[in-house]
Amino acid sequence: MAKILIVDDDAAFRGSLAEMLQDLGHVVLQAEATDAGLHRLRTENVDAAIVDLRLPGEDGLAFLRRAAGISPVPCIMLTAYASGGNTIEAMRLGAFDHLTKPVARAALVETLERALRRDADTPDRPQAAVAAPGAREPVDGSELVSSSEAMRQVFKRIGMAAGSDATVLVLGETGTGKELVARALHRNSGRAAGPFVAVNCAAIPAELMESELFGHVKGAFTGAVHERIGRFREADGGTLFLDEIGDMPLSTQAKILRVLQEREITPLGASRVQPVDVRIVAATHLDLPAAVKAGRFREDLWYRLQVVPLWLPPLRERLGDVLLLAEHFLRLLGGDPPKRLSATAARLLLAHSWPGNVRELRNAMERAAILSHGSVIEVEHIGLQAAAAPAPGLDIDWDGPMALAVARVEREMIVRALAATAGNRAEAARRLGLSRQQLYRKLAEFDLD
Structure with a gap:
């Protein structure tokens, strides 16, 4: 049993999370703002903290900075507004992990268990890094944009x-x-x-x-x-x-x-x-x-x-980022309002294999912005080659049993992740969103071990 501090201004979410943790046998402390959370940290023997990024007044990053001087408690950051900048900053300041809302119960429980194990193994955990000057998300196009x-x-x-x-x-x-x-x-x-x-x-x-x-x-x-x-x-x-x-x-x-x-x-x-x-x-x-x-x-x-x-995964392995990045590049190119993609243009981008990855996408958006005279970018403005054929190695019977098709996709993804990480199974598991134990079971299942 551990004592867990929840710092979140959403009373309904805080209550449901507290109930879940109590069902697991933990003692739960609650606070709705950074100052209240830090007061709890000073006056209670807290084993781990779960902190929302967006809080009234000082945010969750401020909690991390100030908590480091009070207690070496592991902090798990939660946010519904994840970005490259706030993820990097949270981890740099010493967060144990950074999870996105809505967070699956199993993922949160597994992360909390790891945090409590590490805290027990390393009671004198080093303090968070001192804030670096200029450690802000840039606005010149050099920021990292992704939701994958x-x-x-x-x-x-x-x-x-x-x-x-x-x-x-x-x-x-x-x-x-x-x-x-x-x-x-x-x-x-x-x-x-x-x-x-x-x-x-x-x-x-x-x-x-x-x-x-x-x-x-x-x-x-x-x-x-x-x-x-x-x-x-x-x-x-x-x-x-x-x-x-x-x-x-x-x-x-x-x-x-x-x-x-x-x-x-x-x-x-x-x-x-x-x-x-x-x-x-x-x-x-x-x-x-x-x-x-x-x-x-x-x-x-x-x-x-x-x-x-x-x-770094290739763009074809994170297609959910294609439209996000395309819109980001169009905003960087200016315009009031920025140019936007038509539905058919968006479908074309999603169908493309992107052999040149993010650089190719950025060039395509610059070209389209120049060639389109109105506010909407159409297919003819983008100038991509015909959509690539389906990825090799996936010989799937689309009219057959779903379990067999899913197994073939899983096997191909594991093979690609292992190839991309030079055989590093821990990194491959992270890319795939699996625990190492889950990956090992899959390797045995598909005769890849």
């Missing part, structure tokens, strides 16, 4: 990783938004006031890579008429984003490994090392384990990079 559970798991990981200097490796197909994730990590970190420097490793010739990254002294080579500090020193005190690191030459990979280990560089032609204070975020669309086996990528660098791996 797979992306919500990404947002949570960004929030948990943002407060540290741990190296992050972002994996995903071209156009899925890997640089946006890197910028979100920087924006929500203690380095937010420092520089964010992005380098596209695939766009730099191999012979210029080391000079570009590490800099050179005057006279280091023919044509080096001036000193160059290099991208690592440009990013000092901030974040260096190494995009498409899978395309980096092997010779440079060895030097990157040393930088990650020693936090120092040697500019070309220099005799002394230079210390650097940077956080490294790397990204690639390549299958790095396959590149390691083929000898194109160093195995030791692969292990060094994936301290915190993040997998």
